[in-house]
Amino acid sequence: QVQLQESGPGLVKPSQTLSLSCNVSGDSITSGTYYWSWIRQPAGKGLEWIGRVYASGNTRYNPSLKSRVTISLNPSKNEFSLTMTSLTAADTAVYYCASDGWELEYWGQGTLVTVSS
């Protein structure tokens, strides 16, 4: 059973950079069993896929966010991370990490990020 746990600041100021981590247990993030994805959900709205990182470290991003997003692996901690720059109020959302293998099988519980001064 794979388990994921997000961590990071709950409040970020506009124009600043968000950094979130996702700790994975039950599988090695470099095993190649899964890709590792970030998804977000504004309050009362639907789900938006942000991007994924492969075991190789290669990445794929949603074109709508590509210019502001970086996803990377930290194998020593069995974590992967999300960095998003130039935040605005529109980036306020619950951010989820998930295992990604054609379907998003395992999810973290989500972390609320509020962008406000």
Next chain:
Amino acid sequence: DIQMTQSPSSLSAFVGERVTITCRASQKIATYLNWYQQKPGKAPNLLIYGASSLQSGVPSRFSGSGSGTDFTLTISGLQPEDLATYYCQQSYDSPPSFGGGTKVEIK
């Protein structure tokens, strides 16, 4: 990008009733279609993958069908614990995209 359209956006049904949710893709996606259930305040939970395969541990009253552009999620005998929002998601092409969701309420 592939657009996913769900209908209805919400529905209300009695316990025991059969419920059907549809999802349409803007282009053919074979059977690269997944369904998720999201209960209030919780992360989404995978119900169906590959359009019709039931995820382990999911009750058999949930079923999925379809291929190409048109897909259906059926709950055959709605239960009180099925109160949730249901999302379809295509994994045929990047970026993966979700439908807008169907909120299921109990009468």
